[in-house]
Amino acid sequence: MSVEAPALHATVEDAPLSRREAGVPTPLLGMLLFITSEVMFFGGLFAAYFNARAVHVGPWAPPPPAAALEMLPIALPITIILISSSFTMQFAVWAIRRGDQRAMRNWTALTLLLGIAFLAGQLYDYSTLGFGISDGAFGTVFYTLTGFHGAHVFGGTVGLTILVARASQGQFSARNHVAVEAISFYWHFVDVVWIALFSTLYFLR
Amino acid sequence: MATTALSPTAESYRRSWVLDWLTTVDHKKIGILYIVNSFIFFFAAGILALVVRSELAVPGLQFLDVQTYNQAFTMHGTIMIFLFVVPVLSGFSNYIVPLMIGAPDMAFPRINALSFWFLPLGGILIFSGYLFGGAAAEGWTLYTPLSNSVYSKGVGTDLWLIGLLLVGTASILGSINFVATIFKMRAPGMTLFRMPILVWTVLVTQTLILLATPVFAAGMIALFIDRNYGGSFFDPNAGGNPILWQHLFWFFGHPEVYIVILPAMGVVSEILPVFTRRPLFGYRAFVFATVAIGLLSFSVWAHHMFTTGQVYLPFFSFMTALIAVPTGVKFFNWMATLWRGSITFATPMLFALGFLSMFLIGGISGMVLSSPPIDFHLQDTYFVVAHLHYVFFGGSVFGVFAATYYWFPKMFGRRLNESLGKVHFWLMFIGFNVTFFPMHFLGMDGMPRRIADYSPTAGWTMWNLVSTAGAFLIAISVLPFLWNVVATFINGERVGDDPWEGNTLEWATTSPPPPHNFDRLPPIRSERPVFDLRHRHDAEHVKADQSLVEGGQP
Numbered sequence: 001m002s003v004e005a006p007a008l009h010a011t012v013e014d015a016p017l018s019r020r021e022a023g024v025p026t027p028l029l030g031m032l033l034f035i036t037s038e039v040m041f042f043g044g045l046f047a048a049y050f051n052a053r054a055v056h057v058g059p060w061a062p063p064p065p066a067a068a069l070e071m072l073p074i075a076l077p078i079t080i081i082l083i084s085s086s087f088t089m090q091f092a093v094w095a096i097r098r099g100d101q102r103a104m105r106n107w108t109a110l111t112l113l114l115g116i117a118f119l120a121g122q123l124y125d126y127s128t129l130g131f132g133i134s135d136g137a138f139g140t141v142f143y144t145l146t147g148f149h150g151a152h153v154f155g156g157t158v159g160l161t162i163l164v165a166r167a168s169q170g171q172f173s174a175r176n177h178v179a180v181e182a183i184s185f186y187w188h189f190v191d192v193v194w195i196a197l198f199s200t201l202y203f204l205r
Numbered sequence: 206m207a208t209t210a211l212s213p214t215a216e217s218y219r220r221s222w223v224l225d226w227l228t229t230v231d232h233k234k235i236g237i238l239y240i241v242n243s244f245i246f247f248f249a250a251g252i253l254a255l256v257v258r259s260e261l262a263v264p265g266l267q268f269l270d271v272q273t274y275n276q277a278f279t280m281h282g283t284i285m286i287f288l289f290v291v292p293v294l295s296g297f298s299n300y301i302v303p304l305m306i307g308a309p310d311m312a313f314p315r316i317n318a319l320s321f322w323f324l325p326l327g328g329i330l331i332f333s334g335y336l337f338g339g340a341a342a343e344g345w346t347l348y349t350p351l352s353n354s355v356y357s358k359g360v361g362t363d364l365w366l367i368g369l370l371l372v373g374t375a376s377i378l379g380s381i382n383f384v385a386t387i388f389k390m391r392a393p394g395m396t397l398f399r400m401p402i403l404v405w406t407v408l409v410t411q412t413l414i415l416l417a418t419p420v421f422a423a424g425m426i427a428l429f430i431d432r433n434y435g436g437s438f439f440d441p442n443a444g445g446n447p448i449l450w451q452h453l454f455w456f457f458g459h460p461e462v463y464i465v466i467l468p469a470m471g472v473v474s475e476i477l478p479v480f481t482r483r484p485l486f487g488y489r490a491f492v493f494a495t496v497a498i499g500l501l502s503f504s505v506w507a508h509h510m511f512t513t514g515q516v517y518l519p520f521f522s523f524m525t526a527l528i529a530v531p532t533g534v535k536f537f538n539w540m541a542t543l544w545r546g547s548i549t550f551a552t553p554m555l556f557a558l559g560f561l562s563m564f565l566i567g568g569i570s571g572m573v574l575s576s577p578p579i580d581f582h583l584q585d586t587y588f589v590v591a592h593l594h595y596v597f598f599g600g601s602v603f604g605v606f607a608a609t610y611y612w613f614p615k616m617f618g619r620r621l622n623e624s625l626g627k628v629h630f631w632l633m634f635i636g637f638n639v640t641f642f643p644m645h646f647l648g649m650d651g652m653p654r655r656i657a658d659y660s661p662t663a664g665w666t667m668w669n670l671v672s673t674a675g676a677f678l679i680a681i682s683v684l685p686f687l688w689n690v691v692a693t694f695i696n697g698e699r700v701g702d703d704p705w706e707g708n709t710l711e712w713a714t715t716s717p718p719p720p721h722n723f724d725r726l727p728p729i730r731s732e733r734p735v736f737d738l739r740h741r742h743d744a745e746h747v748k749a750d751q752s753l754v755e756g757g758q759p
Contacts, residue, residue, distance in 0.1 A: 026312050026313075026385055026389045026390075029312075029384075029385050029388065029389060030312065030313060030316075030381050030382075030385050033380075033381040033384055033385060033415060034377075034381055036415060036416070037377045037380075037381070037415050037416070037418070037419045038419065040415075040416050040417070040418075040419040040420055041419035041420070041422060041423050042423075043419075043420060043423075044419060044420035044421075044422070044423025044424060044453055044456075045423045045427075047420075047423075047449075047452070047453065048423065048424075048427055048438055048449060048453070051446055051449045051452075052438070052444060052445060052446065052449075055441075055444070055445075055446045056444050057444075132435075133430065133434050133435065133436055134434060134435025134436065134437075136437055136443045136444050137437050137438070137443055137444030137445050138444070139437075140430065140431075140436040140437050140438055140443075140445070141438070144426070144427065144430055144436070144438075148426075
């Protein structure tokens, strides 16, 4: 293939072909845009939830035999676990900004463990609830919203696993760690969704 | 001096032709893949349209049963919208936008390839319903409860949902890529208000995709759960609400209309200045009008739901009518651009003018439908079918063909034959109007959409026959286009790098461009850098001659 420049601009001053990287790094912008789309996705699911509540007749409660959603023994502890994991994630980010890759890896691994603990707790919670996704509108919206949130936590644990693996190979530094920043954004986002979801399910009776 | 010229050895790396296209991450090749893939689906869905029109030509069921007919119009609508109009415009955007902003590629080239390859996969899944007992047959809107597991038992609907979830995922990934590219990859000097109008329309379009498609995805997942796991999102017997589907669908579905029309508007806004030899009138007004349409598009969805009785009519009617204001600004700008221009009627210009006239009719019939009392009369009639085809076909598809004729020389170094192009345009323009204008009359006369048969005494026979004849004229009009493409590849006129004397940066590189797009860029001081470059000496003469300064163009 010919790459010769057309005669048209053979005499023109030469402009640099790419400008200096400034502002938000491109991968981080990509993550922020992805999170924006995820906000709209959960927006759609929350709309379905509130629509089901709005057209519901009678008290908004899980179908029998379950009487009501209980915060204890599972829901509240795993909420605290997930919120803590946002802090450990941020400690990992601060560590790598200082260039401390070892601390970053340890904090990330702890975050990963907390994420797995949340998922395990959620699955155990599912097994004890006593109603299913096909048990009326309550069951459908409950399992769809918590299930898709859980799927996003799982996606986050995959990302965290990759971070731990890459950190073990020494791939991050104080200057070069955009993947850590991006995954931390995603992890915080998943956490915020859970706070909204938990408040909706357990406080808005 | 910055240079990115490749060493000679870098180009000697060779792969087989097939492997090269299968694994490419070059935005230009991916753009061409998008376009070719979209046209294949265009022809498939076009054949389905002929099937539908043939059945409707005269009263009586001639060669289809009702279920097959329902599948045909459902697949026609779904494929045309989700696998032709949206991706073909994404394909042109993919090819042109990085060139227009002076970038070497998209921001995320591999994600770009991924979002393309989801498309043929999704399209095949949607079509594969035909292999498993019948495709989806509920219309492209897939309204509940018609689409629930009681009334639509086959797996065709599930395959439709899975296929469209893939296509939607591809759109979302693509939109992230476009927005990041436009914000992060612009060449030095390419400020936001020096971006070509097409880039602005793509930016707004892709933002709409980013915000609207996930809501549709949530709706499709909810419907999938209802159908397969006993969910009750849309089942009123178990505490659900079937109208919720319409909200989730149209919250996406109405921005979708602007997703398919805004890039076509951008294409036309690039073509008009080139073939009138004038700058686009009111660049900033055009940009703000585009942004305004994008913002308004999220507050009008329920005008598709006036007759459900569950939406607040005055609000959605008013917001819908408000869309006419920024659209009117655009029409004013286009008219003012044409005014006193030295117009050449090359094929891209003909299709651009076809866009202006046909989209105007579609826009006006849209304003008619925005009035609830009229909408109650016309809801789900052929008037709506006429309206949406004047927008999708008269608007977007004419824009797609304008783009095809305009950028073909950039993509392949050869210009499509102008005579065949004009035959194509006039056949398609006449065929389009013969097909769809009579549908206005049929709709006002009360003919419902999505029916396989009608009574011979209804008085609809003549216009249906005319419409069917027009549909075959459209099909015939595609033949000179196909022949044109083949003949041009074999023996087309080589026209150099800038055959139209374009304004924007894609004309400052070779045809086709090298893999890295630009060896060097002209200085960017306006939204028409190549025009400035071509006329840089004129400007000096103007400055020298004081008598010309007052009347001179900048």
